[in-house]
Amino acid sequence: MPILTLQNISKRYGAVQALAGVSFEVPAGSVFGILGPNGSGKTTLLGIVTDVLKADTGHFTLFDKTPTARERRQIGTLLETPNFYHYLSGYKNLEISAAVKQRGKDDIARVLDICGLTQRQHSAFKTYSLGMKQRLAIAGVLLGDPEVLILDEPTNGLDPAGIAEVRDLVRRLAGTGKTIILASHLLDEVEKVCTHVAILRKGNLLLSGAVNEVISRNDYIEIAAANNHALQSLLLQYPGCTSAELNGGLLKVMFAAQPDAAAINNYCAQQGIWLSHLQLRKKSLETAFLEITNTPAQ
């Protein structure tokens, strides 16, 4: 059963089409990244799902049901950094969060433990590192043990140590079976923690699904010969070749499917070009992502 199903969600702010007919499913137990550059509609989408905003068209279900207060109670949301009191301890701040959520204090020790803050629970919030502050914010979201967590840019503004701490926490939470939906403009974040992804650009969904399936990462080849221009023309005619760019003394050649280096070597030899260099290289997720986001939206 999908945890969240979006169907044809659109939202406009005046002249800006923030979301244009977005549909996808978030599977149970996934860490689902909503990825896109600034202004692509991520926060708007999370706002709609958490009932802060109303969609113009379309609808969504939570746990396969039209959401009521009962379904919403199973969602813990962190859309912006909470206003913790700087002079109060982590524990006292969570007492306030629990009271706002009309929950008792009995869950505080558990969430502090999950977020690795037990030892520092009685220290003032102002003495916490950036990573600890964000972990406290996530601890607040975990009060009441929701099944689904929605986090908007959870590592934004953190230093590298804080980013690593929050990523570890997200992975740990995923390991306990929680479904985690997080918006991010950081590809690295999605690569490191997400199992699934939806990629948005200017309010359009470019693709969604399991990270390994939707972001194809075929190898590319680096290749050179005495006459690189002749080699370039030749390779552009090779079946499945999508580009051949000259970079320094090497050609970087991309393919629609996994390239076969031996077959390419043979092809060049048959055409009278002897290679001085041929190497298979792994395409980075960043390159794959740029290719996806540079293709026209449907």
Ligand SMILES: Nc1ncnc2c1ncn2[C@@H]1O[C@H](COP(=O)(O)OP(=O)(O)OP(=O)(O)O)[C@@H](O)[C@H]1O
């Ligand atoms: N209240 C609003 N009024 C007018 N335009 C808005 C409003 N909120 C968002 N927008 C516009 O809608 C588009 C989508 O914004 P949104 O904040 O959802 O994107 P985002 O992907 O979350 O970006 P960011 O990472 O910068 O938060 C942007 O062009 C933004 O300027």
